[in-house]
Amino acid sequence: MIAIDNVLISDEVVEEQFVCDLTRCKGGCCEDGDAGAPLLQSELDYLKDYYDVVLPYMTPEGISENEKQGKFIYDKHFGWVTPTIKGEMCTYAFRDTEGVIKCGIEQAYLDGKIPWKKPISCHLFPIKISHSEVDPSMEYMNYEPREDLCKAACKLGKKLKVPAYVFLKEAITRHYGEEFYQTLDQTAQYMKEQKA
Structure with missing residues (x-):
């Protein structure tokens, strides 16, 4: 220790x-888990502030689920988390042409639209x-x-x-x-x- x-x-x-090997795992950590991505308290404000900018990077299913569940939800085991689509893929994620799951928040960041890369729990995984x-x-x-x-x-x-x-x-x-x-x-x- x-x-x-x-x-x-x-x-x-x-x-x-x-070393992440996205060609093999296809970004499976974005859909395989007991809940969505854990969020820090400060990240709830980021999701509120940048939601409209991230929206074009999301799938119709992800947008629909966020309209039903909210931009983030409270899980009794994990605290604040991102919502998921049918308990699987994070609502902020999308699949690219190779079938790899990518983060819509991160894509908005990489495109220079927002200053926040993605939830730190995802970045540290x-x-x-x-x-x-x-x-x-x-x-x-x-x-x-x-x-x-x-x-x-x-x-x-x-x-x-x-x-x-x-x-x-x-x-x-x-x-x-x-x-x-x-x-x-x-x-x-x-x-x-x-x-x-």
Whole structure:
């Protein structure tokens, strides 16, 4: 376990190797789960503020479900989440011509329409952040790829020798800041040297 500030990080975050292989998984994490994408409180405002800009990137089914359910919903297990279409694909997602599920929010961001890339829970996947029930200021960062869905990503990560935290550098830096990432990187290098 690695401790940086108020975050306890599983060793697997730095030891396991992972690189998303969208040609294999087809973005399945956007439709395979117990609920939609978990949302931070601040992200609820982003969805309200940028919804009309993201709308053209959504499917008719996604728009219809949001009209019925709302732009976000509350799940008793996961808190605020994005709605889904029939309990499967996120309402903000669409399939490209190759059948890969893409994020409409992220596409709007990539097109320069909005300043918010996508929910941080999606950006950090397969790292999941949870909070201590005893001390809500304490966070846990765990490496939790989906067993079947992420097989190709784990295989590609091993082939390319890319640790999960390195693959997720942009997301970790976005959420915790550059200094946090540099500390994590230095700790990972030290751990690697100790095992050599």
